[in-house]
Amino acid sequence: MSRVIRVGGAQMGPLQKSDSRQVAVERMIALLDRARERDCRLVVFPELALTTFFPRWDMDDPREIDAYFETEMPNAATRPLFDRAKEHGLAFSFGYGERVEEDGGQHRYNTSILVDETGHIVGKYRKTHLPGHAAFDPERSFQHLEKKYFEVGNTGFRAWRFMGGIVGMCICNDRRWPETYRVLGLQGVEMVLLGFNTPSVNSQRASEAEDLRTFHNDLSVQAGAYQNGTWVVSIAKAGVEDGHELLGGSTVVHPSGRIVARAQTVDDELIVADCDLDACNFYKETIFDFARHRRIEHYGLITQQTGVVRPD
Amino acid sequence: MSRVIRVGGAQMGPLQKSDSRQVAVERMIALLDRARERDCRLVVFPELALTTFFPRWDMDDPREIDAYFETEMPNAATRPLFDRAKEHGLAFSFGYGERVEEDGGQHRYNTSILVDETGHIVGKYRKTHLPGHAAFDPERSFQHLEKKYFEVGNTGFRAWRFMGGIVGMCICNDRRWPETYRVLGLQGVEMVLLGFNTPSVNSQRASEAEDLRTFHNDLSVQAGAYQNGTWVVSIAKAGVEDGHELLGGSTVVHPSGRIVARAQTVDDELIVADCDLDACNFYKETIFDFARHRRIEHYGLITQQTGVVRPD
Numbered sequence: 091m092s093r094v095i096r097v098g099g100a101q102m103g104p105l106q107k108s109d110s111r112q113v114a115v116e117r118m119i120a121l122l123d124r125a126r127e128r129d130c131r132l133v134v135f136p137e138l139a140l141t142t143f144f145p146r147w148d149m150d151d152p153r154e155i156d157a158y159f160e161t162e163m164p165n166a167a168t169r170p171l172f173d174r175a176k177e178h179g180l181a182f183s184f185g186y187g188e189r190v191e192e193d194g195g196q197h198r199y200n201t202s203i204l205v206d207e208t209g210h211i212v213g214k215y216r217k218t219h220l221p222g223h224a225a226f227d228p229e230r231s232f233q234h235l236e237k238k239y240f241e242v243g244n245t246g247f248r249a250w251r252f253m254g255g256i257v258g259m260c261i262c263n264d265r266r267w268p269e270t271y272r273v274l275g276l277q278g279v280e281m282v283l284l285g286f287n288t289p290s291v292n293s294q295r296a297s298e299a300e301d302l303r304t305f306h307n308d309l310s311v312q313a314g315a316y317q318n319g320t321w322v323v324s325i326a327k328a329g330v331e332d333g334h335e336l337l338g339g340s341t342v343v344h345p346s347g348r349i350v351a352r353a354q355t356v357d358d359e360l361i362v363a364d365c366d367l368d369a370c371n372f373y374k375e376t377i378f379d380f381a382r383h384r385r386i387e388h389y390g391l392i393t394q395q396t397g398v399v400r401p402d
Numbered sequence: 403m404s405r406v407i408r409v410g411g412a413q414m415g416p417l418q419k420s421d422s423r424q425v426a427v428e429r430m431i432a433l434l435d436r437a438r439e440r441d442c443r444l445v446v447f448p449e450l451a452l453t454t455f456f457p458r459w460d461m462d463d464p465r466e467i468d469a470y471f472e473t474e475m476p477n478a479a480t481r482p483l484f485d486r487a488k489e490h491g492l493a494f495s496f497g498y499g500e501r502v503e504e505d506g507g508q509h510r511y512n513t514s515i516l517v518d519e520t521g522h523i524v525g526k527y528r529k530t531h532l533p534g535h536a537a538f539d540p541e542r543s544f545q546h547l548e549k550k551y552f553e554v555g556n557t558g559f560r561a562w563r564f565m566g567g568i569v570g571m572c573i574c575n576d577r578r579w580p581e582t583y584r585v586l587g588l589q590g591v592e593m594v595l596l597g598f599n600t601p602s603v604n605s606q607r608a609s610e611a612e613d614l615r616t617f618h619n620d621l622s623v624q625a626g627a628y629q630n631g632t633w634v635v636s637i638a639k640a641g642v643e644d645g646h647e648l649l650g651g652s653t654v655v656h657p658s659g660r661i662v663a664r665a666q667t668v669d670d671e672l673i674v675a676d677c678d679l680d681a682c683n684f685y686k687e688t689i690f691d692f693a694r695h696r697r698i699e700h701y702g703l704i705t706q707q708t709g710v711v712r713p714d
Contacts, residue, residue, distance in 0.1 A: 218697050221689065246700040249713055256712060266689065268580030268629055269701045276703040278712040294688055302658065306628060309659050313625030316618060317580055346614065347621050374710070376606055377533065377578065381709025385530050388558040389581045391588040393705045397693025398686070400568060400590040401561055 093254050093367040095281070097323055098125035098133040101340040103357035104329035105142045111167035114140045117358055118184070119174045124360045126178040132253065133175070135184035136285035136327040137202065137217075137262045140168070143287040143327065144187075145235045146334055148226045155239060159189035159198055163211065176209040181253060185261055185285045187239070188216070200240045202259050202285060204250065213250045215259040216243025219267050230293040232334060236263075249277035255367040262286040265324065266310045268317070269392070275318030276380065280367045282314065282322045290335040304339050308349065316347030319373025321365045328356035345370045405566050405679040407593070409635055410437035410445040413652040415669035416641035417454045423479035426452045429670055430496070431486045436672045438490040444565065445487070447496035448597035448639040449514065449529075449574045452480070455599040455639065456499075457547045458646055460538045467551060471501035471510055475523065488521040493565060495595045497573055499551070500528070512552045514571050514597060516562065525562045527571040528555025531579050542605040544646060548575075561589035567679040574598040577636065578622045580629070581704070587630030588692065592679040594626065594634045602647040616651050620661065628659030631685025633677045640668035657682045 100121040105114055118135060125133045138144075144158045163186070164172045175182050181204075188201035200220070204213035220242060222234030247270055249258040258274040258281075265284055274282060288307065292298035307324070315322040321343065328338035340353040342363035351361040377383075412433040417426055430447060437445045450456075456470045475498070476484045487494050493516075500513035512532070516525035532554060534546030559582055561570040570586040570593075577596055586594060600619065604610035619636070627634040633655065640650035652665040654675035663673040689695075 218700050219695055221695065242697055243700075251713055263689075263695075266629065267696075268584065268625070269696075269704060272580065273701060273703050276707050276710055278710045292688075295684065302660075306659065309621070309625050309628055313580070313621055313629075316621055317578065317625075347618065348614075372607065376604075377575075379709075383531055383533065383575075384579075384581075384708045385554055386705050386708050388530050388555075389585060389705050391585050392581060393698050393701050395588050396696045396698050397691075398588055398590045401563055 095132055095253055095255070095365050095367065096130045097342060097363055097365050098128060098130035099323050099325045099340050099342055099351065099353070099361040100125065100133050100135045101325055101338065101353045101359045101361065102136050102139060102327045104331040104336065105327070107142050107332050109142065111140050115167055115171050118171050121358060121360055122174050122178060122180060125180060128360065128362050130362060131181060133180055133182040134283045134285070134323045134325045135182065136325050137185035137200065137287050138187060139184040139285065139327065140186050142331045143336065145222065145239055146233050148233050148235060156189060159187040161189050163203065172205065172209045175205065176207070179207045181205060181207045183259065183283045197241055198239060199243055200236065200261055202261055204252065204257065204259060204283070212252065213248070213259065214245060215248065215261065216245045217261040217264060218243045218247065219263045219270070221263040231291070231296060232289070232293050234293055247273040249274050249279045255280040257281045257283065260284045262288065265314065266306070268314065271314035271318045271320070275320065279318065279320050280370045281365060282320055284322065285325050287327045288337045290337050300337065303337055307337060307339055308341065311341060311343050312347040312349065315343040315345055316373070317378065319345045319370045319378050321345060321370070326353070345373050407444055407565055407567070407677045407679065408442045409654060409675055409677050410440060410442035411635050411637045411652050411654055411663065411665070411673040412437065412445050412447045413637055413650065413665045413671045413673065414448050414451060414639045416643040416648065417639070419454050419644050421454065423452050427479055427483050430483050433670060433672055434486050434490060434492060437492060440672065440674050442674060443493060445492055445494040446595045446597065446635045446637045447494065448637050449497035449512065449599050450499060451496040451597065451639065452498050454643045455648065457534065457551055458545050460545050460547060468501060471499040473501050475515060484517065484521045487517065488519070491519045493517060493519045495571060497597045509553055510551060511555055512548065512573055514573055516564065516569065516571060516595070524564065525560070525571065526557065527560065527573065528557045529573040529576060530555045530559065531575045531582070533575040543603070543608060544601070544605050546605055559585040561586050561591045567592040569593045569595065572596045574600065577626065578618070580626065583626035583630045583632070587632065591630065591632050592682045593677060594632055596634065597637050599639045600649045602649050612649065615649055619649060619651055620653065623653060623655050624659040624661065627655040627657055628685070629690065631657045631682045631690050633657060633682070638665070657685050
């Protein structure tokens with residue numbers, strides 16, 4: 091039985107501070123419609139798809155901060171998105187700021203969800219690798235305050251049986267960390283869905299511009315795909331948000347590590363690829379047959395030690 | 403104080419079954435001489451630099467097998483290499499088959515050593531990730547019997563203070579495993595020396611030929627360099643050995659992941675790069691500042707579980 095999933099990677103252009111959830115959702119619905127026309131079965135939207143990338147702004151007023159977070163999902167603003175996807179029979183995934191009461195406290199996460207073709211949320215992931223910093227940094231050319239607004243996710247990297255395969259999620263900076271893909275790979279993941287919002291310039295080194303940052307993005311997702319024999323669908327929110335430029339370069343990556351689809355714009359754009367989950371098998375059964383080749387007795391530092399300890 | 407090391411990557415062309423150790427060592431000495439002329443301070447030779455890549459041959463006669471292994475280092479055949487390097491004041495690294503009596507038994511490893519500019523062996527590494535198989539496989543277009551001839555190394559991935567920096571080693575297939583670089587990265591490694599012997603065609607899939615295999619080689623070393631903010635010096639034994647073609651494409655990779663030097667031939671060839679160890683710092687102090695960003699509480703599977711366990 092064929093296990094080909096036609097995937098639509100729904101890159102989004104910029105969202106300005108002034109854009110409401112309705113503006114975002116209308117554009118997402120238009121991308122769903124395009125995906126339906128192209129006979130996609132699964133649509134992947136970016137990280138923080140409903141708002142501008144707000145961690146670039148230093149805010150202290152809790153009401154101002156909370157305005158970027160959702161307290162339930164779906165909610166009034168996103169219900170039309172769920173409805174349209176269900177109407178089209180499309181599964182989908184997107185990211186948003188999640189504010190939640192749990193264990194007697196208030197928590198904020200950078201979250202993504204996996205929704206099946208009947209509109210049910212079947213998986214939730216909360217971002218593990220928060221980049222940036224927790225307090226205003228005058229040395230940066232712009233701020234990246236993810237460590238201020240989000241807690242480290244408490245879900246870990248989980249994979250789900252989904253659409254006849256095994257699907258996992260991660261978010262943005264997670265894609266640079268090989269641990270992300272490996273934890274998913276050890277669950278047999280066949281497709282990793284990930285959204286990102288990545289500034290086109292390094293706030294701490296102006297000379298590191300778009301070409302190098304695009305190379306780093308590609309390198310990370312291609313290595314993660316190859317080294318675990320999995321598809322990776324890596325989708326940007328792109329373009330100029332409130333004067334700050336974000337990378338485009340959304341891609342679909344084959345388990346060989348080759349890019350099979352790439353966005354050409356920094357605007358709303360659907361990239362489409364037929365992803366045969368059985369293309370993972372050769373890698374998983376030969377060079378990356380973990381059971382035969384991995385040597386966990388020599389990996390101890392990876393989980394024993396967070397930071398660097400230099401030799402004497 | 404500058405921490406620039408001019409490195410010579412000493413790619414070697416093929417060694418035939420009929421080639422003696424002396425043939426190999428003479429060619430290695432010629433590469434040392436070239437490195438001296440170019441003012442290199444450190445020379446990196448390939449995996450199994452003294453012999454043909456013998457795991458392609460299925461052998462059962464212990465004497466035939468043992469002929470590919472060294473029982474001491476240096477020995478009569480390699481002494482001239484050590485002498486010439488010392489004369490030039492060159493540090494170096496190379497790989498060889500090691501047969502050793504330890505713990506009351508006979509052991510064979512795929513080994514590399516790190517030798518300082520006075521000719522002292524300061525580091526030894528025994529290959530962890532043995533590719534291939536342990537018994538003749540009639541389904542392959544040629545054999546890759548590393549699991550037959552070598553035990554899994556018992557050294558683990560260690561980094562040493564060396565030439566004013568922190569230097570580690572790995573061998574061939576190790577480079578495809580992100581765990582390799584990460585264990586070294588957690589020791590602050592600034593330069594990874596690695597040699598390889600990689601067939602140009604996949605013995606289990608004829609359609610996977612040189613372009614894809616070169617891409618996989620580059621992808622693995624570039625990702626390892628970038629994700630740990632380290633130089634990688636990745637050196638091939640290349641060309642046609644006894645009718646079997648090995649990849650060239652030796653490279654020196656910057657901590658950005660960019661390739662700064664690449665071999666153009668599949669023969670003896672010296673590639674030279676000025677490796678500034680301080681170029682690692684920016685990556686290690688920002689995006690890959692492990693102490694601030696790694697989340698070991700979510701990496702457990704990496705060391706708990708060797709093979710894949712799929713979700714229910």
